[in-house]
Amino acid sequence: MAEKKKLGIFKLTSCAGCQMRLLYYQHRELEALTAYDITYFKMGKRDNLENIKVDVALIEGCVTNSEQIDELKRIRENSTILATLGGCATRSSLWGLKNNKPEKEIEEKAYKDLSTIHSIKAIPVNDVVKVDYLLPGCPVGEDEMTEFLQSALVGRRPFIKPHSVCVECKMKGNLCILVAKKEPCMGPVTAAGCGALCPTNGRPCYNCRGPMIAANAPALAKEFKKNGLSDEEIYLKFTAFSGLSKVYEEVTDRA
Amino acid sequence: MPKIMDEKELQSLLGLLIKEYRFIGPVRKDLETGFGEIKSLKELVKDYTNTIEPPKYLFLTPQETLFSYEMKKEEITITKTEEQGHAALGDRPSLWSEGIAVEPLQGKAIQQVIFGVRPCDVHGIRMMDKVFKEDFDDTYYQSKRNKTIIFSVTCTSVSDYCFCQSWGTGPSLKDGFDLLLTDLGDRYLIETGSKEGNEIIGKMRLRDATPMELKQKAAVIKATEAKFTRKLNIKDIQQIMISQPEHPTWKDKADRCLSCGNCTSVCPTCYCFDVQEKGDYNPSNMERYRLWDSCQLLEYSQVALGGNFRRERISRLKQFMMHKLSFSYPQYGDFHCVGCGRCIKWCPTSIDLTEVAKDLRGE
Known part of the structure; x- marks a missing residue:
């Protein structure tokens, strides 16, 4: 048996619903999760390996503070295929709602003490690093996620529907x-x-x-x-x- | 010879067909009527002008597996669909298996009857048969088509969108059906157009129609014909459609066009499909399937390295209308439009093929 491909699932600013989607996955979660060697998946397992090379990285969530930019760049360097998981990572989704207002106004609505808050505009993942495939949706579409995970196993290009x-x-x-x-x-x-x-x-x-x-x-x-x-x-x-x-x-x- | 049947005899004929065949007929779909599988007579809708979808989906399935294969190093083993009985798609617990349209035929293609096909759609099926038979023999289409009995019904009502009269593809029918029913008010006239149709009717003891009743049918058709409000002048349409590609009506329509592909999906003669591969979590199992495609979609005319022959919305819209009313004639000897009016009715922004033809003619 050949060595399994390594899969890392990383989270930035998001509700974690798309990661849940992978766990609550209409009778197919075991197949999906055992087909890969999962190195990083905080929602799903206890021991997670950071900073190691993975074959496939799935990013959930968008960037809303500068530390996440560093993290994202590091993940990109360590991965062969990088795809977004869900709407937040793809086009900042609901978080993008704050983008047309001044940042301080938004911060004041959410926090009392702003001295430790360094939020920035909600930036989708593909504005920061090169993304190979975009999997949008809130939460991510199940058929599409299946197609991506199966195609990445054999190194085939997934069929992501671009139409309406x-x-x-x-x-x-x-x-x-x-x-x-x-x-x-x-x-x-x-x-x-x-x-x-x-x-x-x-x-x-x-x-x-x-x-x-x-x-x-x-x-x-x-x-x-x-x-x-x-x-x-x-x-x-x-x-x-x-x-x-x-x-x-x-x-x-x-x- | 046309026969006469009363309401009770019709009910028993339909009941018999429901029992013996997979029976597809008009059923209530929310506010409208659409085709669906019928298990009891009560589900059947009678007062409808036409269905949401054309019957093409029964033969050119929206998504169907062509074959599956297994890859083991250098070796590839192919399993044909006939052997696995079209069931591969349904086995997968996915969203796709819930839709009526993508439901695979269980086992080998089974004998089915489509009841309530309007004359325009019968012409649509005739044109599709030509596409999937003459150029190349498409077994996936033919296996389902060959096992289908077409039970057509002459139109007695006309919607604002219907213009079949302009093409001569309705509201009545001369051939292309297995059975044809015409409502004469208190009786039904039933005609057969094939051996299968004869066999079904032969089992019943029906009396021949009198010349008076045949005249009555002609009167019913004439009364329907008088109801048409939408018309398409088909004189020289082949040249007129392509004569003025710069006419302002094209830009006007393209500004409204959403490129959503609804027009081609509901067209009874649109036959384009895409072929894709599908994998499995077991990397050696692969499957090739086809699914509907549309000239309105940007990716349709995209080639390697991102080149695209119809990048502009306007050129995609022109392709649809020109193909229907011009290019299809030299290609197949038929204008691939039957006047069902679905593309007009289901366009979210009401883009009208007949209006464009009128503008180009300068009427």
């Missing part, structure tokens, strides 16, 4: 709630990979996976407006999980 959630929604034969019910579904501008989880259950997509490649944000915003959403509601829809993403710039730029 609509494609997956239609493949499931769902009724389009954006058209039929005028619900504010973000599906047409959101990256696929979740299997259209929310629309399948009758709820509008809320963009937890962030923008798809080449999304047409202004056209959807216009449609939302026609359906009676206010400018503020539209702004929140486009910024909630994508921060101030360039793809949605035309809708979210308020300057």
Whole structure:
């Protein structure tokens, strides 16, 4: 038996839900966790090895203080393949909400004594180091995580879907709630990979996976407006999980 | 010879089909009607104009395993899907196995009946048959298609989106079906178009339709035809669609286009698919599968090193509309549009193919 590939799962600023996703993993967690030699996974095991070379590194969470930048650079140097695990690492997700306000204003809301707080803007991982694959989602999509973990085992390029959630929604034969019910579904501008989880259950997509490649944000915003959403509601829809993403710039730029 | 049946006889025929075949028919899907597997007659919806999805998903499955293989050093062993009975996908506990559309056929492809296929969709199936038979024999498509009985129903209602009349692909049907039902009000006229259809009807004792009743059918069709509001002028459409690639209507539509791919997913004649590999936690097990693709997606026309032939949204939109109304004719001898109007209805920003054709014609 050949030596197993080493996998490290690291956490920056996040809720740890994506790591939980790996533990609570529809009957497949044992397969996934035994296929690799896991060197670092604080949520999952007691003995963790820091500063050793790994074949695959998964990063959960975004950078919100400068020490994390050093940590991230160190992980990058020690890993062959580096991928983000979930929305926070991919595009700073919910943490990105604070990015359009002064840092001190945010700190004052959260802490009484600011003397030891050194927070910075929420920076996604791929703005700091080179990332090989982005696995977005809040939490990370299960099928996509499976695809990545299986492909990294054999050194194959994973199939990460760059298109819209609509494609997956239609493949499931769902009724389009954006058209039929005028619900504010973000599906047409959101990256696929979740299997259209929310629309399948009758709820509008809320963009937890962030923008798809080449999304047409202004056209959807216009449609939302026609359906009676206010400018503020539209702004929140486009910024909630994508921060101030360039793809949605035309809708979210308020300057 | 067309036969006549009453409500009770129709019920017993459908009941028989449900018992003997995998029965696909129109079922309620929230606010709309869509195709679904039917186990009891009560689930069947009668008052619908057309379904959300075209019946193509039954033959060109949204996602299906082509074959699986095992890699052991230099050696590769291939397992064909026929042997493993299309079950590989369903075995995986994943989100995919929950959707109706991706449900694999258990065992070998089984005999199925699709009831309530509208005439436009029957034409759609005819065009798809040509694509998956004439250019190359696609066994995955054919194995399911060959075991399917098409039970079509003549249209009596018309939606705002329907324009099949312009193509002559509806609201009535001359061939392409196994069974065709026409509602005459208090009776049904049933026609057969194949050996399989004859066998099914042959088991029942039905009387022949009188010339009067055939006239009645013509009257029903005429009444339906009078209801159409949407029209597409198909005169010289092949040239007109490609005559003005710089016309402002293209930019106007492309600004609204979301590139979401809904139009191609709901089109009964869109046949593009992508082929991908899938692994397993056991590194030697691999699987090749195919899944729907769409010309509206950026990655569709991407080649090695990131080159892309249709990087602009406008060129992707042109590809869809021009292929439907122009390129498909020299390619297959058919315009790959049947006038079902789904691409108009399910477009989140209501981009209208017929409107573009009108603008280009300068009407």
